[in-house]
Amino acid sequence: MKLLLDFLPIVVFFIVYKMTGSLIIATAVLIPVTVLQVLFTWWRYRTVEKMQLVTLGLVIVLGGLTVLLHDGEFIKWKPTIVNWLFAAAFLLSPLVGRGDNKGKPVVQRMMEKSVTLPGRVWMRLNLAWVLFFIVLGGVNIAVFTLYSENVWVNFKLFGMLGLTVVFILVQGVYIARHAEQNTHSDR
Structure with missing residues (x-):
């Protein structure tokens, strides 16, 4: 289950991109999905790996810049x-x-x-x-x-x-x- 949970944000990102053709929309969805993934991991296992937190931080910062500036280069x-x-x-x-x-x-x-x-x-x-x-x-x-x-x-x-x-x-x-x-x- 943990492996599936780890891949959930990228799968959701992929599906949203394929449905909309928009990297900005896919990234806007990726941010809350990644937050929810980390929160669920904490709730379920009572621990979150450091790299998960680093990844979350990067998704929020680079994803946020992607969405705010409408520039997909950041999330790439x-x-x-x-x-x-x-x-x-x-x-x-x-x-x-x-x-x-x-x-x-x-x-x-x-x-x-x-x-x-x-x-x-x-x-x-x-x-x-x-x-x-x-x-x-x-x-x-x-x-x-x-x-x-x-x-x-x-x-x-x-x-x-x-x-x-x-x-x-x-x-x-x-x-x-x-x-x-x-x-x-x-x-």
């Missing part, structure tokens, strides 16, 4: 900024943390209960995510700069989601390969 930058903030968070994560999390990359913190991997593999995975987020942010700029608004809206939902799924599958293969090696070395 949001995916790039979010991805680059994720890259920075993943890159800096080994430097931040308390207790058991000190010195661990964020990918390890998220997955170590399910998977046991050597420290160097966790660091490589984390770096792979950093690079992925940087590239995805750059690709977003290329798409909104070189292609039509309609192509960008399609890319924002299907392209970014598709690239993320492919990256996760590749990461899964990498993890499985190293988890097997780790298991074999325990015998």
Whole structure:
């Protein structure tokens, strides 16, 4: 359910854009939907992730500028900024943390209960995510700069989601390969 909730604002944005052909209207709808998503997350789970709050802030600021100035360029930058903030968070994560999390990359913190991997593999995975987020942010700029608004809206939902799924599958293969090696070395 959480995954569906995470994608709700972008799906609503996409549907409204396709129905109206207006990036301004789609953005005007995106803002309250994102606010409601965060409020529902708080109500349901009694916690909201920091990046969700950052994303909400960017939607309000960049979306607000898009609507107020009738300029879609502002909202087009949001995916790039979010991805680059994720890259920075993943890159800096080994430097931040308390207790058991000190010195661990964020990918390890998220997955170590399910998977046991050597420290160097966790660091490589984390770096792979950093690079992925940087590239995805750059690709977003290329798409909104070189292609039509309609192509960008399609890319924002299907392209970014598709690239993320492919990256996760590749990461899964990498993890499985190293988890097997780790298991074999325990015998």
